[in-house]
Amino acid sequence: MTQQGVRWTADQVLALAPDAASRKAGSKLGAAGPWSETGSSDEGTVWGLCKGSGSKPYQTVIDIADASGPAYKCSCPSRKFPCKHALGLLLLWSGDDGAVPPGQAPDWAEQWTAGRRQRAEGKRTPGTAGSPASADPEAARRRAERRAERITAGATELEQRLADLLRGGLAAAEQTGYGLWEETAARMVDAQAPGLAARVRELGAIPASGPGWPVRLLEECALLHLLDQGWLHRDRLPESLAATVRSRIGLPASADGPPLRDRWLVLAQYDTADSRLTTRRIWLYGADSGRTTLLLSYGAAGRAPELALPVGLALEAEVSAYPGAGQVRAALGEQFAPPAPASMRPPGVTTTQAASRYGEALRSDPWLDSVPVTLERVIPTPDGDSWQLADADEDTALPLTPAARSRPGLWRLVALSGGTPVKVFGECGHQGFTPLTAWPQEAGPAVPLC
Structure with missing residues (x-):
């Protein structure tokens, strides 16, 4: 499974x-102490009973074979x-010490797994009632x-x-305070331009934010x-x-690019x-395409989004790109196998090439904060x-x-390096580099840094 041939690491679970x-409570x-009747199946289900404060243990079941990430x-x-x-x-299962043996799932676990897989299959069936294709195109x-007219009015007011x-x-x-910016942002919300509203709110945080704030404010105003x-x-x-402009303004868009099938490593x-x-x-x-792409998932405030793909896993799937110059965002399409641990790594570049890549991307999208980059051989160093x-190979x-x-x-990055070069994936932009994942130079699993 995962299918069971290769177990996840504790970092991937956490x-x-x-x-x-x-994370602390799960660790x-x-x-094995609080668990009983644990087991796992070749179909990708892990289950068990956990002793709690009540008289009845908690029934816990996980569908690891779900192609969009584990379900619980x-x-x-x-x-x-x-x-x-x-x-x-999952931590108990990942230990692979026999604490979660293979077996037949109990009825309560099997019924839940079968039901959710059946519902997921129904969602993938085209032509269902209420789908976007059935909407009135003229009304849309x-x-x-009407929305474009409201945005135009809002953009004209913002220019003034x-x-x-x-x-x-x-x-x-610096003297007007945050109230003016919040009132302006509210006007942009009324104009149905959430992208403009978000940027106006960011302007309000710049005055009096430290030395050089007038320069930063002028840049953001530009x-x-x-x-x-x-x-x-x-x-x-x-x-x-x-x-790209429509996307930055905040208009919704569909991932209408041609589906690209690949074996995708979760970076x-x-x-x-x-x-x-x-x-x-x-x-x-993408292992074959060499493409780096971004999936976005949303949840209500205080709730984790449903899509979860731990670092170091790989999945065989299709993705479709969103429209826009230099757009890296995509939507996850059909999945052909559940995520499984993988040993592959993305190729890296030098620090000079990383900065150049960001500069090139700005020509297509001037509002871009950062680009995804893997640095090949770098050493975290105090400055x-x-x-x-x-860069270990350049000055x-x-x-x-x-x-x-x-x-x-x-x-964690400093400890992993120990003064030696490591490979690091992250986001490179005008404020610098944000490391997200690292690998030791010779061999070893990915280490999440966020």
Whole structure:
């Protein structure tokens, strides 16, 4: 399975945890003590009973063979997915010491697995009622035109507000406070331009944020002005760039690119959250195509997204790209086999080539924060109060982003390196490099850093 021929590592299991508390609690349940009647099947199911505080043990079952990532069911009252019992059972199974022997699934586990696989198959059946294809295309066109008119009005208003800001001088932005920016962002929400609203909110955090803030504010105002102008003159742009502008404005789009089938290695997975939404970013690398692509999955605030693909697994699947110049986002399509551990690694580049790759990408998408890059041979090195990744073969280095310097993953990277070169995958942008996954130089599994 996984199918059972190769077990997951503990790091791959713990990468599924929705938060640090679940990771800690699940680790405590990764021993045989509280478990009974555990087992696993060749079809990709793991089950067991875990002793809790009540008289009845919790029934825990996991479908590892689900091609979009493991699925979980537990009779405990937790609202986290996976819960600590599912994490503990997976850790017990990954140990491969006989604590979870092969066998026939009990009725309660088999019924749940069969039911969810049947529902998943139904979702893949084309032509079901309520699908987008059955919608009224004329009504959809009218809705799109009305929204475009509202966005145009909002972009025109935003242009005036940016002009007023520059006319009054950037120094005044420090005195007005955040309220002005929030009110402007709310106007962009009313105009149905969430992309503009998000960028306006980011502007509000820049004044008084530290030395050099006027320069940063001017840069962001210029990018926002460029996006406004791109929307207002979208009919003059090449279609690929116009699609990028629509995406940056916040208009929804469908993954209409031709399906690309490949064996996809999971390079990284991490979550970001705000008061309304949890966003999961999963980076994949195609073994045959050499393409690096991004999957996005969403969950309500405080809830982990459903799609979960631990680092180091590989899956045979199709992906379809979203429209836009230089677009790396894709949608996961048909999967032909469940995710399984893999020993392959992506090829790497030098730090100089990484910076050049980001510069080239900006020509297609000026609003791009970063690009996915694998660095071949780098050494994490202190740089005053900061850190950088020094190229072992060139006299060059990439600084780490402020966010990367504050993450515990930095110390995992330093420990893995021990002063020797390592291979690192991450995101390279105008603020520096954010390491997400690393591999020892010679051999060894991927080490998640986020």
